[in-house]
Amino acid sequence: MLGRYFQPNRCNAPRLRPVVRPYSTITSKHNQKIVDLLLKYKAEEEQKPDANSFKVYSFARAIHAVMNLNHPIRSGTDVVALPGIGLKITNRINEHLFDQYAQETTSEAKGAARSRFSGSKPVLILAPDSKVYQELLRNRALVVLGSVPGIGPTTAKKLVDAGCHSIKDLKSPEFSSMLTSKQAMNLKYMGHFEQPINRQDAEDVMAFCRAGLGPEFEITLVGDYRRGIEMFQEIHVMVSHPDFVHVPLPSDPPHIPAKSKTIIKKKSGRRRKDEEVRTNLLHTDILPLLQQRGLISETLSCGFTSWQGVIRLPGPEAGWGSRIHRISAVENNDGEYRKMSVHLVPQKSLGSALLFLTGDNEFHKDLSTRAQKLGMLFNQHGLWSWNPSQTESSPPNAEPRSSVETTNDGYWSLAKSTSEEEIFQELGMDFVDPTKRNFAFVSGKRRGKRTSSSYH
DNA sequence: TGGCAATACTG
DNA sequence: CAGTAT
DNA sequence: GCCA
Numbered sequence: 399m400l401g402r403y404f405q406p407n408r409c410n411a412p413r414l415r416p417v418v419r420p421y422s423t424i425t426s427k428h429n430q431k432i433v434d435l436l437l438k439y440k441a442e443e444e445q446k447p448d449a450n451s452f453k454v455y456s457f458a459r460a461i462h463a464v465m466n467l468n469h470p471i472r473s474g475t476d477v478v479a480l481p482g483i484g485l486k487i488t489n490r491i492n493e494h495l496f497d498q499y500a501q502e503t504t505s506e507a508k509g510a511a512r513s514r515f516s517g518s519k520p521v522l523i524l525a526p527d528s529k530v531y532q533e534l535l536r537n538r539a540l541v542v543l544g545s546v547p548g549i550g551p552t553t554a555k556k557l558v559d560a561g562c563h564s565i566k567d568l569k570s571p572e573f574s575s576m577l578t579s580k581q582a583m584n585l586k587y588m589g590h591f592e593q594p595i596n597r598q599d600a601e602d603v604m605a606f607c608r609a610g611l612g613p614e615f616e617i618t619l620v621g622d623y624r625r626g627i628e629m630f631q632e633i634h635v636m637v638s639h640p641d642f643v644h645v646p647l648p649s650d651p652p653h654i655p656a657k658s659k660t661i662i663k664k665k666s667g668r669r670r671k672d673e674e675v676r677t678n679l680l681h682t683d684i685l686p687l688l689q690q691r692g693l694i695s696e697t698l699s700c701g702f703t704s705w706q707g708v709i710r711l712p713g714p715e716a717g718w719g720s721r722i723h724r725i726s727a728v729e730n731n732d733g734e735y736r737k738m739s740v741h742l743v744p745q746k747s748l749g750s751a752l753l754f755l756t757g758d759n760e761f762h763k764d765l766s767t768r769a770q771k772l773g774m775l776f777n778q779h780g781l782w783s784w785n786p787s788q789t790e791s792s793p794p795n796a797e798p799r800s801s802v803e804t805t806n807d808g809y810w811s812l813a814k815s816t817s818e819e820e821i822f823q824e825l826g827m828d829f830v831d832p833t834k835r836n837f838a839f840v841s842g843k844r845r846g847k848r849t850s851s852s853y854h
Numbered sequence: 855t856g857g858c859a860a861t862a863c864t865g
Numbered sequence: 866c867a868g869t870a871t
Numbered sequence: 872g873c874c875a
Binding site for chain 1: 874
Binding site for chain 2: 459
């Protein structure tokens with residue numbers, strides 16, 4: 399499973415017969431056009447290199463359902479209740495019907511007589527005030543509004559019932575006031591976030607940050623970029639500075655509760671956190687600078703050492719323009735906008751943070767598991783060793799001063815954290831190139847790639 | 855959110 | 866014919 | 872893709 403064996407080119411498949419279509423001679427008395435439409439979608443899915451066979455089958459089922467109809471489909475309501483036809487196909491059929499209707503009305507306008515007599519197929523004519531046409535309009539509006547991220551079927555229905563029928567309508571204050579702040583933001587940046595980010599975009603952003611923050615800040619592109627991915631959805635940046643040195647201890651005291659003893663919850667240190675939020679370089683320097691220089695456009699969430707939000711792509715250095723120009727561009731929502739995150743990391747934790755922020759998820763989970771098996775703990779701040787309580791006479795020279803009052807059973811001490819190499823070494827692994835940090839590697843490392851076939 | 859079908863090929 | 870790959 |  400998991401598409402490990404997919405063949406990029408079907409022409410290489412050795413024993414593939416000419417594509418067998420269950421319905422090679424498909425005719426429908428009343429809905430030929432719609433059957434053709436669905437056949438086209440089915441074929442499209444089949445062509446894709448990573449085709450989903452269940453999806454293909456679903457189209458086949460839908461085609462079958464339509465074929466069995468003994469009356470023409472006029473709108474989605476004729477078809478939505480049919481087994482095997484769900485929301486997406488209903489919407490596609492509606493779209494098709496609407497287009498067909500528009501086409502026919504224009505040809506009617508050109509010459510009523512001609513279209514009346516030359517059309518060999520039954521012509522679908524709908525009065526603009528007919529119930530069926532209203533239904534098509536409503537469904538079309540539901541689809542359009544539902545295409546805004548964060549607006550689902552429920553909100554879409556509310557909006558349509560309130561008289562909102564298009565994205566343009568939605569942007570008027572009357573309707574945009576019905577949106578949550580998140581929905582409003584997704585509307586504002588519609589068409590931006592779906593757009594892929596390429597490596598050059600990310601490099602431009604990094605260059606812009608470097609120019610804006612000054613030489614003492616060390617800036618690294620992490621996430622998908624560092625794993626060598628060509629196109630991705632979000633830019634992740636790691637920032638460090640010699641003045642930012644705070645390395646928090648793991649908050650969960652014991653790593654493996656051999657016996658589920660009383661769970662110790664220490665909520666001390668709150669005041670500290672508030673204090674740090676104010677003095678943190680992220681809040682005092684990085685974010686204000688990036689904002690003033692016209693990069694940051696929106697803040698989605700802002701935590702202690704990390705920020706996530708929306709930026710305006712600055713483009714290559716030659717096209718950065720003036721600060722004023724960029725600021726006004728952001729104000730007018732001009733330019734290209736993408737999601738970005740910034741993580742402020744102490745230099746001491748550079749290696750573990752790099753590992754943590756580069757990912758991917760599976761790889762990083764694997765590291766955590768390996769650490770656990772060694773009785774250690776891996777997080778973005780470091781690889782930690784657990785030192786059992788020093789009731790015995792072995793107070794290690796690590797850094798017991800930072801043990802705080804976590805528990806009486808022992809304390810965490812930082813084993814390795816400054817470079818990826820030393821962390822790999824400590825975990826007993828060879829260095830893994832960032833481009834190899836993915837599920838395939840993790841699973842391949844565990845056991846040689848075997849087929850699932852095994853006899854018994 | 856995750857399970858899902860049909861069939862040609864293999865031995 | 867059943868298991869498997871697609 | 873659909874559906875429970």
